[in-house]
Each structure stands twice: as structure tokens, then as C-alpha cells.
Amino acid sequence: MQKKTAYSFPDEILEHVFSFIQSDKDRNAASVVCKSWYEIERWCRRKVFVGNCYAVSPTMVIRRFPDIRSIELKGKPHFADFNLVPDGWGGYVLPWISKMAGAYPWLEEIRLKRMVVTDESLELVAKSFTNLQVLVLFSCEGFSTDGLAAIAAGCKNLRELDLRDSEVDDLSGHWLNHFPDTYTSLVSLNISCLGSDDVSFSALERLVGRCPNLRRLLLNREVPLDKIANLLSRAPQLIEFGTGTYAAELRSDVYSNLVEAFCNCKELKSLSGFWDAVPAYLPVIYSVCSRLTSLNLSYAPIQNPDLTKLVSQCPSLQRMLVLDYIEDSGLEVLASSCKDLQELRVFPSDPFGEEPNVSLTEKGLVAVSSGCPKLQSVLYFCRQMSNAALVTIAQNCPNFTRFRLCLLDPKIADYRTLQPLDVGFGAIVEHCKDLRRLSLSGLLTDCVFEYIGMHAKKLEMLSVAFAGESDLALHHVLSGCESLRKLEIMNCPFGDKALLANAAKLETMRSLWMS
Structure with missing residues (x-):
């Protein structure tokens, strides 16, 4: 044999x-x-993701992966977005950049989120990584336009510069002038967070005009409406565009120039910006609406009638971000017009007002859940909710991967029965087997946490505030949610008992925030 x-x-x-x-x-x-x-x-290994910059040292990463081309680092926890993390908490990127400068001279991508990035860090990046192609600074702070000038001058192969939601100190509005005249490689530029003096429009025009492969351009609020047409005429190949201020006195020449500019953008699929939008100028984008897959109006104070008309022009939408001015009736139009919708975010226009300024309730979300069978992700701010509505939403959308409900009164009960919202959220976790992220809101007892521990086996991130009755609630989550990586808890009556009983679970988690 x-x-x-x-x-x-x-x-x-x-x-x-x-x-x-x-x-x-x-x-x-x-x-x-x-x-x-x-x-x-x-x-x-060419790409490394570090979800907590303090979970591992840069030296260990370099020793483990000696030949990476792309690194993504996250610093402060999610609650930093709501100013709930104290000053000086940390999240400094300089120690990482200093170590990587000698180990990864060929690095091509750096993506940072909620980190403190100084001008010294950016100058070291520009000096050390001459082949850098992607720099993303998402919700970062600590740097100025001087640091950006160093990047512009030193990173001659840069394809993407994204400053989304970052805080940038203005020391010179002419940092764009530091891009060499021979620089033509830009593909994506997001400067939407910058202030009035941070951008030289003439330098921006020249930069846009000499980069034929530019596909994504998100402007800051200070770019006036009458300048947009000129920029678009220099970059008709754009796929994603974020306007500056969308307000101006109605002028026929500005209107006609905008109509022509948008008509020539044959590839445009995503629009955002629209700060201070004037409804009279909205029709200029109608020519591209049928192709739009993403529309971000979260900064646009457009009222219901104009929003409804605009949404009805966008049958291909997959992603929609909007203020609650859309109201229930507008969401009903969205539900009937946009059958491919996958993500919906509705933000409050007056989150601290005692009385509602719009007619937005659970009915709008129920309508979207019924009319948009592909819906997977929801962030919804409103003032009232019922268990019956949540059960209906869960039954309509079993493919949810993210569900975040934010009631403006975080302790409010089912407005019909005055009961806790346990049954409704229980239905969400029971029907939505692929749920990865969940934010709870409203009057909730330990019972809902038992549902979560029992059904939410794929849940990775849970955010809770003003909920639960005892340590038993936390025990249900930690013992039952085997995929949990991030847990955020605010103002809940949980102590150390459940944490100590589930200490082994904490070793597999990326972050735990309790306040």
C-alpha cells in the first residue's frame, strides 16, 4: 500500500x-x-486598524506588522462627539507618528478619528511619508492651517484629504497655495469643517481646475452660492459634491449658471452642504436628482413643502440625512418615492425646545419602514414613540444592522399606554438578527436588557442612557451579547457587581464607557 x-x-x-x-x-x-x-x-498584512489607540503600543504594531501601507487609528470614545469627554483626556497621535516615521517610510494611508493632531504631527507626516496618498482626519483637533500647509507642500502624491468634522485653528487662509503648481493627483477633498478665513477661493479654483481626476469635493460653509457654478464648470466629472452656503439674493444670472453647471455634471450621485438654503435655488439641482444615491440635508433648514418636492425627484436614493423639518408627511413621500433607501438619519432642528416645532412622530418612521424594504440603518430623533410602532418597524425591517432611536425626553414612556418601551425594543432585537449597533432611549426596565442578551447575538455596539433598574440589566447584556465590542452607558443605576461577574467578557471588548 x-x-x-x-x-x-x-x-x-x-x-x-x-x-x-x-x-x-x-x-x-x-x-x-x-x-x-x-x-x-x-x-x-498591508492594512492595520487600531480601534483604541491605547489598547496596543505603536512599537507592538510595528513589530507585529513590519510592512503595512495603511493604518487607521481611533482615539477618544464616541461620547467625545457630545462634549462629554474632559479636556486633556488623551488620544494624541504624535507618539504613533514618531514611531511609524522610522518604521514605515513607504506608508500610503493614515486615517485618524477623534485624535489630537498637532501641527508638529502633520509636519512630521509630510517629512516622513513622501508617498502618502490618503490623509483622513475625522473629528480631530489640535492642529491649524499651518499643519495643513505642510501637508500640501510635502505630500506630492496625495490623492485624498478629508478633514470631516475636525476643529482647525486658522492661522493662514492661504494653505491651499502650498500645493505645487505641478500637483494634479487630487481625487477627494473635504474641507467642509473650515471657517471663513481658512480657504483662499482663488487657490481652491486653481487646485480644482488642474486635478482632472477629482471625484469628491466638499466645500466649507463660507463658499458663496454664486461661486459654485464656476467650481463645477472646472470639475464636471465630480461624483460627490458638497455645496457651501446655499443662500443668496435671487438673481437670474446666478440661477442660470447653476442650472447649466449641474446639468453638465453627468456623474454626480451624492450631494450635501446646503447651509442656509434658499428654497428658490433648489430647482437648479433637479437635473441631477434622478441619479442621486445620497442626499445629506442635515445642515439645510428647508421646510416641509420644499423638502417633499425635492425628495420626490430622487427615486434612486439609498442614503438620506435630513432635519426633522421633513415631518411625517415628507417621510411618507420618501417611503413612496425611494424604494432603494438603505439608510435614514433624521436630526432635530430644535433639540432643546420644550414644545415641538415640527410634526414629526413615530408615524414617519413606520411609513419608511413599510415603504423601503431595503432599509438597514436608522438614526431617528423624535419626541414620542410607542411599543406598537417599534414592533411594526421590526417586522417591516428584519434586515436592520443599525437602529438608533433618540427620544428628546430620554425617560419618556409609550405615549399611548404609558408603559415602558421594553416590548418595542425587544421586538427590534428579536426580529433583526443581524443587528450590529443599537441605541436605546425612553423609559426602559431590566426586561429590555434581558431581551437584548437573549436575542442580540451579533450586536457589537450598545448605547444606553437613563435606562434599567439594577445590575441585573448589565449582567444580561454582558453575559448574553457574545459579539459586543463597545458599550456606552450614561446615567444608569449600574454598579460594579455585574462588571466583576463578567470580567472575562471585558477582556474581549474594545471600549467601555460609564458615566
Whole structure:
């Protein structure tokens, strides 16, 4: 009988196979199969994501992955977006940049979120990573236009610069002039967070005009409406565009120029901006509405009649962000017009007002859940909710991966029955088997946490405020939600008992925030 011999694949074959594994989780799993796979995965890993910049040191990352091209770092927790993290908390990127400067001179992508980024950090980036192509600073702080000038002057291969929601100190509005005249590689530019003196419009015009591959341009609020047509005429190839201020005295020449400019943008699929929008100028975008897949009106104080008319022109929408001015009737139009909608975010126009200034209730969300069968992600601010509505929404949308309900009174009960909203949220976690993110709001007892622990097996992030009755609620979540990675708790009656009883679970989590 012939003896069987086991052969191992050559390293080159395994490296090629590993190149098709995109998920960090899957790559991590593959790396623990055996020592040879560990070494192969170690050397062929090109992207690294660090969800908590304090969970691992830069030295350990460099030793583990010596040949990466892209790194993504997250600093402060989610609550920093609501000014709930004290000054000086941390999240400094300079120690990371200092270590990577010597280890990864070939680095191509740096993506940072909620980190403190100084001008010194940016100057070191520009000096050390001459082949840098992507720099994303999302909700970062601590730097100025001087740091941006260093990036513009030093990163000659930069394709993407994204400053979304960052705080930038204005020391010179001429930082765009530091891009060399020979620089033409820009593909994506997001400067929507910058102030009035942070951008030289003439420099922006020149930059846009000499970058033929520019596909994404998000302007800051200070760019006036009458300048938009000129920019669009220089970049008709744009796929995503964010306007500046969308307010001006109605003038026929401005109107006709805008109509022509938008008509020439044959590839445009995403629009945002519209600060201080004047309804009279909204029809100029109608020519592109049928192609739009994303529309962000979260800064646009457009009232219901104009919003409703605009939404009805956008049958291909997959993503919609809007203020509550859309009201229930506008959401009903959205539900009947946009059958491909996958994500909806509705923000409050007057979150601190004691009396409602718009007619937005649970009815609008129920309508969208019924009319948009592809809906997967919801963020919804409103003043009232019922268990019956939540049960209906859960039954209509079993494919939810994200559901965040924010009631402006965080302790409010079912407005019909005056009962806690336990049953409604219980239906959400029971019917939506793929739910990854959940934010709870309203009057809630320990019962809803029992539902969550029982059904939400894929839940990765849970945000809770003013909910629960005892440590038992927290115990249900920590013991039952086996995929939980991030837990945010505010003003809940939870102590140390449940945490100590589930200490092993905490070792597998990325972050825990209790206040």
C-alpha cells in the first residue's frame, strides 16, 4: 500500500491566498492556525486598524506588522462627539507618528478619528511619508492651517484629504497655495469643517481646475452660492459634491449658471452642504436628482413643502440625512418615492425646545419602514414613540444592522399606554438578527436588557442612557451579547457587581464607557 505524504503550500501561494482575505477578523483567525501562517500573515498584512489607540503600543504594531501601507487609528470614545469627554483626556497621535516615521517610510494611508493632531504631527507626516496618498482626519483637533500647509507642500502624491468634522485653528487662509503648481493627483477633498478665513477661493479654483481626476469635493460653509457654478464648470466629472452656503439674493444670472453647471455634471450621485438654503435655488439641482444615491440635508433648514418636492425627484436614493423639518408627511413621500433607501438619519432642528416645532412622530418612521424594504440603518430623533410602532418597524425591517432611536425626553414612556418601551425594543432585537449597533432611549426596565442578551447575538455596539433598574440589566447584556465590542452607558443605576461577574467578557471588548 502506497504511503500518503502531506505537502504544504509554498509561501508564495499562501501569500497570494491571504491577499484575498480583506476582513481583519478573518486574517486574525488565519494567523493563529500555525506558526508558518502567522509569519506569512505578518509579512503580507498591508492594512492595520487600531480601534483604541491605547489598547496596543505603536512599537507592538510595528513589530507585529513590519510592512503595512495603511493604518487607521481611533482615539477618544464616541461620547467625545457630545462634549462629554474632559479636556486633556488623551488620544494624541504624535507618539504613533514618531514611531511609524522610522518604521514605515513607504506608508500610503493614515486615517485618524477623534485624535489630537498637532501641527508638529502633520509636519512630521509630510517629512516622513513622501508617498502618502490618503490623509483622513475625522473629528480631530489640535492642529491649524499651518499643519495643513505642510501637508500640501510635502505630500506630492496625495490623492485624498478629508478633514470631516475636525476643529482647525486658522492661522493662514492661504494653505491651499502650498500645493505645487505641478500637483494634479487630487481625487477627494473635504474641507467642509473650515471657517471663513481658512480657504483662499482663488487657490481652491486653481487646485480644482488642474486635478482632472477629482471625484469628491466638499466645500466649507463660507463658499458663496454664486461661486459654485464656476467650481463645477472646472470639475464636471465630480461624483460627490458638497455645496457651501446655499443662500443668496435671487438673481437670474446666478440661477442660470447653476442650472447649466449641474446639468453638465453627468456623474454626480451624492450631494450635501446646503447651509442656509434658499428654497428658490433648489430647482437648479433637479437635473441631477434622478441619479442621486445620497442626499445629506442635515445642515439645510428647508421646510416641509420644499423638502417633499425635492425628495420626490430622487427615486434612486439609498442614503438620506435630513432635519426633522421633513415631518411625517415628507417621510411618507420618501417611503413612496425611494424604494432603494438603505439608510435614514433624521436630526432635530430644535433639540432643546420644550414644545415641538415640527410634526414629526413615530408615524414617519413606520411609513419608511413599510415603504423601503431595503432599509438597514436608522438614526431617528423624535419626541414620542410607542411599543406598537417599534414592533411594526421590526417586522417591516428584519434586515436592520443599525437602529438608533433618540427620544428628546430620554425617560419618556409609550405615549399611548404609558408603559415602558421594553416590548418595542425587544421586538427590534428579536426580529433583526443581524443587528450590529443599537441605541436605546425612553423609559426602559431590566426586561429590555434581558431581551437584548437573549436575542442580540451579533450586536457589537450598545448605547444606553437613563435606562434599567439594577445590575441585573448589565449582567444580561454582558453575559448574553457574545459579539459586543463597545458599550456606552450614561446615567444608569449600574454598579460594579455585574462588571466583576463578567470580567472575562471585558477582556474581549474594545471600549467601555460609564458615566
